[in-house]
Amino acid sequence: MTGHEYLESQLDAEKFDTSEEPEIKEKRDEVEELLRGEYGSKIISFKYSGSIAKHTAIKSSKDMDLAVHFKHDSFDTLKNMYESVSDFLEKHYTIIDQRVSIGLDGLNVDVVPGRRIDTEDTTNNDVNLYRTDTETRIKTNIETHKKHIRDSSARNEIKLMKIWRERWALKFKSFAIELLVIKAMESFSGSGLDNKVKHVLQYIKDEVESINLIDPANSNNNVADIIDSSRKTLFKTTAEYCLTLLEEAGEDNDSKVAAWKQVFKDTSSDSTNNSRGTTAPAFGIIVKETQDSGRQPDRRHG
Incomplete structure (x- = not known):
């Protein structure tokens, strides 16, 4: 695989x-x-x-x-x-x-x-x-929102980033993720879901804290403004940690797959061991429980 x-x-x-x-x-x-x-x-x-x-x-x-x-x-x-x-x-x-x-x-x-x-x-x-x-x-x-998302060629990458968000219990609006992934993919011409998702993670690390996500129906509406800075920072640090996992995997294919399983916090039966048969490293991100930690963030229309 x-x-x-x-x-x-x-x-x-x-x-x-x-x-x-x-x-x-x-x-x-x-x-x-x-x-x-x-x-x-x-x-x-x-x-x-x-x-x-x-x-x-x-x-x-x-x-x-x-x-x-x-x-x-x-x-x-x-x-x-x-x-x-x-x-x-x-x-x-x-x-x-x-x-x-x-x-x-x-x-x-x-x-x-x-x-x-x-x-x-x-x-x-x-x-x-x-x-x-x-x-x-x-x-x-x-x-306009529906057409912008449905006509994009990034729907699989959007779904994967939503899965990633859910697995890490991150609070980030779905509409903002959709706009962010589409924007990230504008600067990528490669192929392969692994390369595309890695590019999006790098884009999050580099840009999410200062990004402008312009509503395609209103150029005066920056959707990113409604996301708390603490949530942007946690989004960034989680992406950064996941990129470290992928970099440390090297070029060995089995190690790469094991790293992707860690990136997606895969809890299936074979996901706790890497290619050498040792236990995968513990996750380095702690998600602090808050009063609303189990609730999805309020969504701006879209």
Whole structure:
């Protein structure tokens, strides 16, 4: 087995089971019908996004986002719009108020209330969202996000970096990972999943603390700004440690595969021993448990 083949096996092991999609979709449709019944003609349309729609879902990170687009004059303020939807959903679900979305606990569904910007053209999907952390608005376009991710040639690398994030229990928004990987791969022309992922890890080490991740639907929105500096630093130091593992493996193929297993914290039965039959070195990163350590970070729309 080569490093490329090993990473292919990780993609296969973490492949999103499409048989789960109808159940998640049913829950999303239930939420949509409740919102439609409550708000009626105030709504222009519903839009669907999330990792399943963008084809970047993995077993351990899968979701459907339900964006509800209100007419421009449906609410006096964006804050009133967000709070109205949040209060309504709380009557039916256990909710998690996030920066621009409302998480529905246990459903793998997030609701994103947005107010259409164009009052004439109903086909223009630009909306303003309400940011609860800063009490400001943010312009975005869910259809532009989906096209940007789905049309990229980096979806396998995105999935692998999501697997890596989950295995190391790192807190880094999925949309930010998607944008980061696409940006990293713009400067790489090589082949092989092992070479590509190593390049992304190097890019994280070199750039993540100062990177600009520009929203493809709004050049004034730097998605990286919403990620805490401590999370960026932990992302960097974990990538740096993993690169050290790969460098120390040398050119021996079995050693390389053993190193990749360590990079992905592979707990399968043959992953604790390296090619010489000795125990693989202990991981050098300590993930500090915090009050919200088991929860995924709030996602900016996308």
